[in-house]
């Protein structure tokens with residue numbers, strides 16, 4: 001067996017997000033979020049599930065930190081619920097909400113686990129949505145005020161900061177397709193949202209620098225390598241367009257200070273303009289300390305003039321494996337993506353801030369969860385991350401999505417991604433076989449293939 005050793009200082013982590021695990025949706029002064037509103041709207045979430053209780057992490061965080069310590073995690077990535085600390089999104093601070101996060105960070109530090117904070121993982125205060133939400137440029141200003149509050153409270157003890165999680169998903173599923181909160185179906189609005197999210201990211205980085213904080217700051221993007229169905233020119237062109245739609249529309253402004261021109265032209269013609277003010281792109285193009293990558297799947301596309309505004313149709317190759325989300329298992333795509341990012345954008349550092357899979361997990365007669373498929377998925381992706389590191393890509397850490405089963409957005413609790421199984425009837429936590437497997441990987445710092 002070949003041992004693939006990871007760098008001595010490689011960070012082994014796991015990730016979650018506030019709305020997906022905390023529950024206590026209206027407790028201790030927390031304000032309503034757009035996901036509270038969306039999940040309480042009939043027909044939006046499978047089985048009518050909501051995040052009202054979720055994994056009850058708000059009350060059980062001490063037990064959960066103990067489990068993280070049992071796994072030997074170096075770092076734990078979680079997000080802060082903006083309306084839990086600022087119920088109206090701005091103005092009056094909810095001290096009990098802030099206190100929850102200060103206690104969580106304190107428990108993590110006592111357990112020897114580095115906190116990695118995501119400032120925005122989709123749960124915008126509903127009060128700001130009433131004022132237009134991310135389509136309103138003022139929300140960028142309110143985001144920086146919120147970020148500054150957290151920076152000042154936790155900035156001296158938290159080493160890793162992520163401004164936004166997956167602005168593409170916030171923009172398009174949330175504002176063009178209507179599948180995510182706030183459930184808007186307006187492509188032009190989605191483009192303005194994407195721009196204002198990027199602007200708020202740049203402004204928050206500037207503020208972080210001005211505060212002179214010791215940690216590192218970056219952004220997490222869902223990046224999906226795109227492959228042409230055939231090598232004919234039309235399919236290759238479709239591939240380039242899909243790559244611009246999902247990946248470059250965020251990578252280019254952040255790393256180059258400009259939007260992909262060809263796609264911008266298509267949008268001007270077919271969708272309409274969105275407002276960019278004079279030095280916006282200069283603000284967005286702030287130097288970041290690392291790029292966070294959420295990698296789950298690849299896409300294979302072909303040209304189809306009738307399919308959508310781009311004439312791009314995604315296809316599902318035969319004979320491949322798919323997860324419960326219908327996403328193709330394609331570990332090589334992580335290698336290809338890392339090599340491309342290193343070549344085209346050369347981030348100072350990269351963290352895989354999410355990678356994982358949903359499978360049909362069940363508790364067996366022995367009371368255990370034998371999730372062998374998940375172990376195979378994770379091992380194959382770690383192998384490809386290691387290949388990229390050997391090729392010189394500065395990958396500094398890996399966070400499994402997710403630490404525990406949780407509220408999977410429009411799919412509710414029907415999809416399980418966790419290393420830890422959650423029995424939602426009694427909130428019992430059960431370490432799956434993948435958790436025990438991950439604990440040995442962290443302890444040995446190598447995988448065998």
Ligand SMILES: N=[N+]=NCCCCNC(=O)[C@@H]1[C@H]2[C@H](O)[C@@H](O)[C@H](O)[C@@H](CO)[C@@H]12
Pocket residue numbers: 017020165166169173177179222294296354401408409417
């Ligand atoms: N149309 N459409 N939209 C599909 C969105 C594709 C990419 N989804 C993600 O990357 C989300 C990321 C998220 O951070 C986490 O909160 C989610 O729980 C995981 C699992 O789903 C992944």
